[in-house]
Amino acid sequence: MLKRTPFHDFHISAGAKMVDFAGWEMPLMYRSIVDEHLHTRTSGSIFDVSHMGRLQISGPDAERFLQQVFTRNVELMKPGQCRYGLICQEQGGILDDVILSRDKKNWLMVVNASNREKIVRHFHTVRHQQGLDFDLSDNTESTAMIALQGPKVIERISGHLEEVANLKRYEFASGSFMMLVKYTVSRTGYTGEDGVEIILSSKMAPMVMKALAGKFDRPDTTLKPAGLGARDTLRLEAGMPLYGHELSEQIDPISAGLEWAISWDKSFIGSDALNQIRQQGPxxxxxxxxxxxxxxxxxxxxxxxxxxxxxxxxxxxxxxxxxxxxxxxxxxxxxxxxxxxxxxxxxxxxxxxxxxxxxxxxxxxx
Amino acid sequence: MSVPNDRRYLKSHEWHRLEGDIVTIGITQFAADELTDITYVSLPKVGTRFSANDRFGEIESVKATSDLYTGVSGEVVAVNSELNSNPAVVNTDPFESGWMIKLRVSNPSEFDTLMDAGAYQASSGH
CATH class of the missing domain: 2.40.30.110 (Aminomethyltransferase beta-barrel domains)
Structure with a gap:
C-alpha cells in the first residue's frame, strides 16, 4: 500500500497523474511536465515534497553525533542556518545527500524518501556503537512539506510570511505563524530558482495549500502546482544530483563534484577514505x-x-x-x-x- | 477516454486507419498521455518496407523512449515531416494531425486481424 501525503485530495482534484515514488503516491504532473517546468522558471510552482524524510535530532550528544555522520562542520552552523551535505560510509560511498538545519534546541535533517529507513538504521547503529546520548525522531508522517520555487515566489508569499524576504539563501525561520499555523520556512530548493521550502503539521497542510494554490474555480495564476516530472527536469538543468542517479553508495562526493560540501578540518565517518581519494584524485x-x-x-x-x-x-x-x-x-x-x-x-x-x-x-x- | 471507431489498434497503442490500400499509423491519446511531453519522433524514409509487427520508428518524451510498431505489412509512401519541427502535435492531436506514417499495404487482410476500438480499450484498461 502506497503512502499518501496530506495533499493527496488536492492532487486528485487538480487533475494530477499520480505515480509510485519510493513507496509514496506522488503527482508526476498536473498539466504537462514542460509547461510546469517553464512556469517554474518564469513565475512560480508549488511542489508537494512531503515524501522527503524529516528527522529531528536533539539531546546532549546531538552535535557530537552530527559531527560524526555529516560531512560538514556543524560547530560552525548558527541557529537559523541550513547546510547541504552528505552522509557517507567508512569507504567514502554516499549513503544520502541531505539538508541539515540548526534550530536553537534541536536539529532537523531532510533526507531522501528512498533512503529514509536506511539512514535511520545507520544513525541507530552509530548511536549504539559510540554510546551517544541523543533523541532521533522521525517526523515525516506527522508533518507535510512543500517547495515554492520560481522568480515570483518571494514577492507572492511575503504577504503571508513577512520574514521570508529577509531570509538569505540557506537560512530558515521557525516557530512563526501563518494563518495561525506553525511552520518552518527555509530559503532552499531543488530547481535552480529562488524560493522556499515550508514544513508544517499534516493537519493544517491542506488549508495552507488552498491559500497558496487558490480555490479550484479560481486557481492562483502566479503559483501553480508542479509535479515530480518537472522537479526532475528542473534539477537536471540546474546541475543538481539526484540520489539513485548521480549519487549512490558506489560513488564518493569528490567524483560527484561535491567537494565543496565536505569540511576537511574535521574527522567524520568516511573522512579517511575521502582524504585519500582527494590526494590521489578521483x-x-x-x-x-x-x-x-x-x-x-x-x-x-x-x-x-x-x-x-x-x-x-x-x-x-x-x-x-x-x-x-x-x-x-x-x-x-x-x-x-x-x-x-x-x-x-x-x-x-x-x-x-x-x-x-x-x-x-x-x-x-x- | 474516447478511442475512434474508424480504425484498428495494436496492444502497443498504435492506431491504423485504412483508406483504399493506404494505412495511416499513429499512436493513441492514451499512449501520448502516458509518454508525457513528446520531444522527438524518429520515422523511416519513404520507400522503406515493413512486415506486420516490425518496429518502424521511435518516440521520445521527457520521461521515456518507446518503439513504434506497424500492425500491417507494406511500403512507406509518406511520413509526417511536421513532427520534426513540432513533435508536441502528437500530444495535442494524436488521432489526426499527429499521424506518423502512411503505408501502401501489401496484404489488406492483416488489417482485419488488428483489435477494434472496443478490444483495444479493454486491453489497455482505460
Whole structure:
C-alpha cells in the first residue's frame, strides 16, 4: 500500500497523474511536465515534497553525533542556518545527500524518501556503537512539506510570511505563524530558482495549500502546482544530483563534484577514505553533456570518451535551453569541458560535448 | 477516454486507419498521455518496407523512449515531416494531425486481424 501525503485530495482534484515514488503516491504532473517546468522558471510552482524524510535530532550528544555522520562542520552552523551535505560510509560511498538545519534546541535533517529507513538504521547503529546520548525522531508522517520555487515566489508569499524576504539563501525561520499555523520556512530548493521550502503539521497542510494554490474555480495564476516530472527536469538543468542517479553508495562526493560540501578540518565517518581519494584524485568525474540533435540519453547509456568509457546518470530534453542534455560519469582524464564524446543510443552513434555544470543558472538580479 | 471507431489498434497503442490500400499509423491519446511531453519522433524514409509487427520508428518524451510498431505489412509512401519541427502535435492531436506514417499495404487482410476500438480499450484498461 502506497503512502499518501496530506495533499493527496488536492492532487486528485487538480487533475494530477499520480505515480509510485519510493513507496509514496506522488503527482508526476498536473498539466504537462514542460509547461510546469517553464512556469517554474518564469513565475512560480508549488511542489508537494512531503515524501522527503524529516528527522529531528536533539539531546546532549546531538552535535557530537552530527559531527560524526555529516560531512560538514556543524560547530560552525548558527541557529537559523541550513547546510547541504552528505552522509557517507567508512569507504567514502554516499549513503544520502541531505539538508541539515540548526534550530536553537534541536536539529532537523531532510533526507531522501528512498533512503529514509536506511539512514535511520545507520544513525541507530552509530548511536549504539559510540554510546551517544541523543533523541532521533522521525517526523515525516506527522508533518507535510512543500517547495515554492520560481522568480515570483518571494514577492507572492511575503504577504503571508513577512520574514521570508529577509531570509538569505540557506537560512530558515521557525516557530512563526501563518494563518495561525506553525511552520518552518527555509530559503532552499531543488530547481535552480529562488524560493522556499515550508514544513508544517499534516493537519493544517491542506488549508495552507488552498491559500497558496487558490480555490479550484479560481486557481492562483502566479503559483501553480508542479509535479515530480518537472522537479526532475528542473534539477537536471540546474546541475543538481539526484540520489539513485548521480549519487549512490558506489560513488564518493569528490567524483560527484561535491567537494565543496565536505569540511576537511574535521574527522567524520568516511573522512579517511575521502582524504585519500582527494590526494590521489578521483578516477571518474561527473560532467555535463550537450548532445547533438534531439535524442535523449537515459540513465546507464554508455559514453565513449577519448581514453575509455563512462555512463550517463540522467538525461532529458532541456525545456529552457531547447537542447538534449545529460549528466554522466567519465574518466577523470577526459572530463575537461569541450571534450567530444559519443553515445550509443540504440545503435545510433550520437556525438556530445562535455560542458560545465550547471546547464542553467538563474539571473541573479531576477 | 474516447478511442475512434474508424480504425484498428495494436496492444502497443498504435492506431491504423485504412483508406483504399493506404494505412495511416499513429499512436493513441492514451499512449501520448502516458509518454508525457513528446520531444522527438524518429520515422523511416519513404520507400522503406515493413512486415506486420516490425518496429518502424521511435518516440521520445521527457520521461521515456518507446518503439513504434506497424500492425500491417507494406511500403512507406509518406511520413509526417511536421513532427520534426513540432513533435508536441502528437500530444495535442494524436488521432489526426499527429499521424506518423502512411503505408501502401501489401496484404489488406492483416488489417482485419488488428483489435477494434472496443478490444483495444479493454486491453489497455482505460
Amino acid at each position: 578516477t571518474q568525474k561527473l560532467v555535463g553533456l550537450e548532445l547533438e540533435g534531439k535524442r535523449i540519453a537515459r540513465q546507464f547509456t554508455v559514453v565513449k570518451t577519448p581514453s575509455g568509457e563512462g555512463r550517463v546518470t540522467s538525461g532529458t530534453f532541456s525545456p529552457t535551453l531547447q537542447k538534449s542534455i545529460a549528466m554522466a560519469y567519465v574518466p577523470q582524464v577526459d572530463a575537461k569541458p569541450g571534450t567530444i564524446v559519443s553515445l550509443d543510443l540504440k545503435g545510433q552513434t550520437i556525438p556530445a560535448r562535455i560542458v560545465p555544470l550547471p546547464f542553467y543558472k538563474r539571473n541573479p538580479s531576477a
